[in-house]
Amino acid sequence: MTRAAVLTISDVWKSFPGDTGPIEVLRGVSLDLPGGDTLALTGESGSGKSTLLHLAGALDAPNKGQVSVLGHATHGLGDSQRAALRRDHISVVFQQFNLIPSLNVRDNISFQARLAGRGAPEWCATLADKLGLADHLTKFPEQLSGGQQQRVAIGRALAGRPALVLADEPTGNLDEATGDAVLDVMLYLVRETDAALLMVTHSKRVAGRMARRLHLRGGQLV
Amino acid sequence: MQLLTMVIGLALATALWSGVQAINAEARASYDQAARALGETQFTQLIPEEGNTIPTETFVALRRAGVLVSPLLEGRLQLDDENYQLVGFDALTAPMGLVPNEAQQQVDIVSFFAPPYQIIANPEDAGRIRGLTDATVIAVDTVSPGVLLTDLYAAQAMLVRGDEVSRLLLLPNQPRNGTPPDLKQLKLVARSPSQGNDISRLTGSFHLNLTAFGLLSFAVGLFIVHGTIGLAFEQRRGLFRTLRALGMPLRMLLVLLMVELLFVSLVAGGAGMVLGYVIASVLLPDVAATLRGLYGAEIDGTLSIRPIWWAAGMAIAVLGTAVAAAGSIAKIIRMPILAPAQPRAWALLSERRMWLQGILVLALLAVALIASQLQGLVAGFALLGGLLLAAALALPIILSLLLFLAQHLARAPIPSWFWADTRQQLPGLSLALMALLLALATNIGVGTMVGSFRTTFLGWLDQRLASELYVNARSNQEAEVLQSYLAPRADAVLPIWNIEARVAGLPAEIYGIIDHATYRDNWPLLEAADSVWQRVASGDGALVNEQLALRENLHPGDSLELPGAWQTIVAGIYSDYGNPNGQVIVGLDALVKRFPDLQRQRFGIRIAPDKARALARTIRDEFGLPAERIIHQAELKSFSVQIFERTFTVTAALNVLTLAVAGFAILTSLLTLSAMRAAQVAPLWAMGLTRRRLALLELLRSSALALMTLVLSIPVGILLAWVLLTVINVEAFGWRLPMRLYPTDWAWLALWSLIAAMLSAAWPAYLLSRKPPAELLKVFANER
Structure with missing residues (x-):
């Protein structure tokens, strides 16, 4: 039985202003991502991967086309409705980790889940344990290595059991061994939570670990 | 930026x-x-050992003995409503440099010596006094405001002073064979130019x-x-x-x-x-x-x-x-x-830095403690500086502790993040907050000091200005006639007769009073011996003002030397705000006996308040006395209050400017930090907080920090006021004041500070609320 799409992107176009006129970054991109599915989005630098990820995460709006998350079209939503959609259903793992520097590991992991009203201390503790962070719960991001910080970011992304997890080069800043370890645990937890995962990556090896792979070139999927 | x-x-x-x-x-x-x-800064001066004047014969005797001296006579001359310092000098013996060169060029030497004489004044004063005196008025730029220069004999005539001078200038080039004058015998003392002038x-x-x-x-x-x-x-x-x-x-x-x-x-x-x-x-x-x-x-x-x-x-x-x-x-x-x-290393207030700052706070408090044990204005300011700096340096530590506490008391995620993030912002804002603390504490401290002063001063004025009318007759004779006229028409006529003299080496006034209930009931005594008023009335004791008592460490029962080898006992000490000089009050008879030539033109009139205006009108009509010579108590009080208010205008202006600088410090810190804030708030935005909400939280953060700083500045301000009232004022002006607190003023200050803090935060917050998503997304961009 085909599962319902968590993320639907239909004929999306996106341009940014440039010195000599608008620069078309995405040109008619369409894709579906059902729950439990994992999709790798690859492409050269400047091919529009991150832009597509931001549109999927309701962080930005397309110039044309439609992005829907759990059936909610993001275009036409106000700032606060879009924020609520992000808070309740979407999590993003960034390459730069982007943790909250003033909060310790425990609070960073549980932050978005608590924001969405789904703070579950036991689940957060389980996540911390599975991510190998149990001994670092009272530490602050600056006191952690890059790999540890990325594991905190993954924990934060999954603590609220979101329907859609977006990951932008989550292992791009890590060495191969650390990157593999982080990826293992991430895929395991995504399976556990039955989330849909869209991952942007340069790495064919990392992309190979996903169920599906799509390549962006010149703003179009090939 | x-x-x-x-x-x-x-x-x-x-x-x-x-x-x-x-x-x-x-x-x-x-x-x-x-x-x-x-001639005070250039020449050695010979001044009278006692009293205020030197007989002209002393000058003549010195000149005959070959000592090159030049006489000066000084006194207050009232023309219209203004008081001027009239200086009479002898143009023939005056040393070079005493009179401005421009004056020498403009003065006609013959007219200068002969009636109606000439007066040299600064152009503004010259314009004012022309027509008020018979003398020809010459305007010279380099003459000080309020000073009128004229011939010695003209000054003696205008000041109604007999054959006397105030000081003798000892000229620098004395004849080689001359014998030094015996100053002791002439009852003179020499004052070197380096000792500075009284006003300085x-x-x-x-x-x-x-x-x-x-x-x-x-x-x-x-x-x-x-x-x-x-x-x-x-x-x-x-x-x-x-x-x-x-x-x-x-x-x-x-x-x-x-x-x-x-x-x-x-x-x-x-x-x-x-x-x-x-x-x-x-x-x-x-x-x-x-x-x-x-x-x-x-x-x-x-x-x-x-x-x-x-x-x-x-x-x-x-x-x-x-x-x-x-x-x-x-x-x-x-x-x-x-x-x-x-x-972000700069923003982390490390534990080590906290410790160092804490040690510095303790060191500054120790400096303040040592300074509090020392005497003098410099020690007073060291105490003040130590306390203020210690408070400023302690602020980030205290705020950090408070924010830590708030974070751990918060249950919901946003308040918890808010307090934690505010604590992290603290190092970047702490200098501005320290500046705000200093400005607020100064505002509260100076406000409390001025307010306490105002309340005490107004109460004191009510006591001190008990007479309903104050009269200044044009001559001693007129005063005598007026007193006889008023005796049956008023409840009491209280003479205000005084001489100017030097007491304990500094200018002072000695007043004579009669024994009357007005003084006994109203005079603001701070310390008094038994039967104080009887002692003063009988001439066996004197009252001294607080300034003189503090300067000379006088207490009731101590002996006091007055001019003319007059030994008396301190019978009491009274408050005398606003007067920089020493003041002594003795029995009128005793004063007249020792100084029979004293001016007797001023007196107060006690009468039922509702009859005062009518009596004043009668005096004006009967004696043709100008209106400005009969002053109502209310007018005098309002004039005194006016002087008081102007005295603190500068303080208030500097107060506001310092507060403005502190407000600007907050604005600039927030603007500078706002450039770095995007990286810190973008993840929250990505997790579902709207830009508007984030901007409101930024506003709330500034307000919370300003409010905490304000609350902490209140005890610092009160401490500052206490130092100002009990140390600085006593050292600087010679009077102590009781401290009064003005919580309503603090509430207003709190309101204004909050408004200022919110205004300072408003622009950076507005920028954040309008920041395009594309700008926030740059924070997450990989290819940066």
């Missing part, structure tokens, strides 16, 4: 400091000019107070500069490291940075000097009024541009920048080339 912040911060700091210095320099120049006209000494405290305020404003401004330089250097740390890695020698890097700082400090210093000049020009009339009202010191109401002032102002701007930049420069010297960049 940082460059602008630094320039504005330094310009404001320099402006307030140099403005105050310009006022002080102008006032001192006026005192020197006046003192030069009186009297006003010293006032100028020190102004200087202290200027210094405080400068320090607050330097907080801004220090913060900005620290942040600018920290943000360029990566660039410096790259330049060093590429081979740029450390020395060259430092030289370039110092040249950059020098350039900025010169530009900001120049702007600050212009602003300082404007501030000084605006404040000078009020300072002039204060000095006239409080000390009788006349200063010119216009500001001159002095090269030394410009040079000193620019030097302080450069020096201030150097001090503010020293820490950042030292960091660059110690910076390892290969160490990883820690862009």
